[in-house]
Amino acid sequence: xxxxAVPVLVVVLVLVVIWYIGAVxxxxxxxxxxxxxxxxAWTFPQLVLDAWSQTRPxxxxxxxxxxxxxxxxxxxxITSKRSLVYHAWVTLSATxxxxxxxxxxxxxxxxxIVHNWAADRSLMPWIIAKPDHPILAIAPMxxxxxxxxxxxxxxxxxxxxxxxxxxxxxxxxLISTYLSFFPVVVGMVKGFRSPELIQRxxxxxxDASSWQVFWTLRxxxxxxxxxxx
Amino acid sequence: MSVVAANGLGLTFHTGDxxxxxxxxxxxxxEPGEFVSFIGPSGCGKxxxxxxxxxxxxxxxxxxxxxGMTPAAxxxxxxxxxxxxxxxxxxxxxxxxxVALPLEIMGHDEAQKRERIARTMALVNLTGFERKxxxxxxxxxxxxxxxxxxxxxxxxxxxxxxxxxxxxEIVRDHLNSxxxxxxxxxxxxxxxxxxxxxxxxxLSTKIVVMSPRPGxxxxxxxxxxxAERPLDIRETPEFLAIAHRVREGxxxxxxxxxxx
Numbered sequence: 270x271x272x273x274a275v276p277v278l279v280v281v282l283v284l285v286v287i288w289y290i291g292a293v294x295x296x297x298x299x300x301x302x303x304x305x306x307x308x309x310a311w312t313f314p315q316l317v318l319d320a321w322s323q324t325r326p327x328x329x330x331x332x333x334x335x336x337x338x339x340x341x342x343x344x345x346x347i348t349s350k351r352s353l354v355y356h357a358w359v360t361l362s363a364t365x366x367x368x369x370x371x372x373x374x375x376x377x378x379x380x381x382i383v384h385n386w387a388a389d390r391s392l393m394p395w396i397i398a399k400p401d402h403p404i405l406a407i408a409p410m411x412x413x414x415x416x417x418x419x420x421x422x423x424x425x426x427x428x429x430x431x432x433x434x435x436x437x438x439x440x441x442x443l444i445s446t447y448l449s450f451f452p453v454v455v456g457m458v459k460g461f462r463s464p465e466l467i468q469r470x471x472x473x474x475x476d477a478s479s480w481q482v483f484w485t486l487r488x489x490x491x492x493x494x495x496x497x498x
Numbered sequence: 499m500s501v502v503a504a505n506g507l508g509l510t511f512h513t514g515d516x517x518x519x520x521x522x523x524x525x526x527x528x529e530p531g532e533f534v535s536f537i538g539p540s541g542c543g544k545x546x547x548x549x550x551x552x553x554x555x556x557x558x559x560x561x562x563x564x565x566g567m568t569p570a571a572x573x574x575x576x577x578x579x580x581x582x583x584x585x586x587x588x589x590x591x592x593x594x595x596x597v598a599l600p601l602e603i604m605g606h607d608e609a610q611k612r613e614r615i616a617r618t619m620a621l622v623n624l625t626g627f628e629r630k631x632x633x634x635x636x637x638x639x640x641x642x643x644x645x646x647x648x649x650x651x652x653x654x655x656x657x658x659x660x661x662x663x664x665x666x667e668i669v670r671d672h673l674n675s676x677x678x679x680x681x682x683x684x685x686x687x688x689x690x691x692x693x694x695x696x697x698x699x700x701l702s703t704k705i706v707v708m709s710p711r712p713g714x715x716x717x718x719x720x721x722x723x724x725a726e727r728p729l730d731i732r733e734t735p736e737f738l739a740i741a742h743r744v745r746e747g748x749x750x751x752x753x754x755x756x757x758x
Binding site for chain 1 (some may be wrong): 578
């Protein structure tokens with residue numbers, strides 16, 4: 270415990286010191302400008318203190334950030350739009366919805382791939398060599414395009430009937446859907462394939478149907494391979 | 499009716515490296531209530547023969563009947579319980595859920611399941627371990643669970659493929675005498691694959707000696723030992739005489755010769 274905590278604390282301390290020095294360096298030009306315009310004689314210690322407590326700083330100092338963080342979480346009702354907790358939930362709900370969608374789609378596709386030779390041969394290479402789109406870089410575009418598709422005049426929006434809030438949620442969720450989908454497919458396919466010959470032979474001696482083999486053998490193994498408990 | 503009747507049975511595997519004759523002209527019957535051991539060195543086809551009986555391999559010549567049916571029909575009728583070399587327990591299931599596995603697949607109701615689990619767990623002396631997970635048990639106990647699982651659905655034939663091969667000799671001795679008690683108590687027919695001469699002689703009412711290249715039967719020995727067999731029966735002249743004949747059978751089949 271002690272051996273790992275000490276180096277980490279030292280690094281954090283160094284970073285905080287650098288941050289405080291940076292706050293002085295970056296905020297000083299504006300302050301010096303103000304002193305000169307108002308003909309105030311200033312000393313270096315005063316400059317440092319002012320730099321760390323400026324109302325609209327170029328770089329806020331660590332304690333200012335902490336105070337503001339405290340005010341925007343514990344200092345607000347969590348339903349307030351000024352509350353960080355509220356905004357964290359907005360982000361988290363989209364992430365969780367996307368994760369659920371991605372996992373569900375991934376599992377369905379994995380089941381399809383292990384039961385269909387053609388799907389295996391045609392889809393697996395694409396999934397493993399997933400084109401590494403800089404998905405987060407183009408995320409704003411994807412969100413806007415999806416939102417417009419879901420709310421505009423088209424077949425999709427008419428079929429789904431989403432209100433503006435749900436459409437906003439879903440279009441953001443699609444980003445995390447995309448991110449969770451590929452690892453889930455690969456993990457589940459690997460899991461579905463991992464029952465050993467001896468276990469499959471055992472099921473065969475019971476004359477188990479492929480449905481029973483799926484639920485009593487392949488599924489429990491795959492879910493443990495893919496999402497370790 | 500014989501439990502197993504094989505006539506001119508042969509099996510050739512076609513591999514990229516050429517054909518491998520695993521079994522050649524095997525003639526054999528197993529009668530109800532017999533304990534038949536298949537003994538021979540690796541590659542003599544003893545496991546393959548057991549797998550043919552279980553319909554896990556398909557013979558390429560000759561005929562074989564299990565309970566008067568084809569092996570496939572016998573498997574579909576759940577005529578046998580199979581014990582593999584490894585316990586092959588499902589690690590996410592408790593011991594009792596592992597024993598219940600064949601019962602679930604065969605659609606037994608809850609009351610039947612409970613009754614059969616209790617009965618088979620008692621047969622393998624594992625009462626009290628129902629809620630444990632396989633990794634909490636020793637290798638010998640795991641293999642006993644797998645025997646309980648094979649017994650759970652009350653098939654009359656038990657096929658055992660070197661079930662104690664991975665265990666140390668002390669545990670093995672113990673499980674051998676347990677297996678004899680179980681054999682006496684259940685009146686099942688047992689086909690047992692082993693490469694241990696003492697194990698084969700101690701357990702069997704009939705010993706089938708097999709030899710490799712190609713896998714074939716070189717001798718079939720009916721045991722003269724009494725049904726009641728304490729562990730030290732293995733030092734009696736009668737026991738040693740049978741063991742000697744097994745060794746002779748292996749020698750006649752060139753089992754002791756090195757062939758690359």
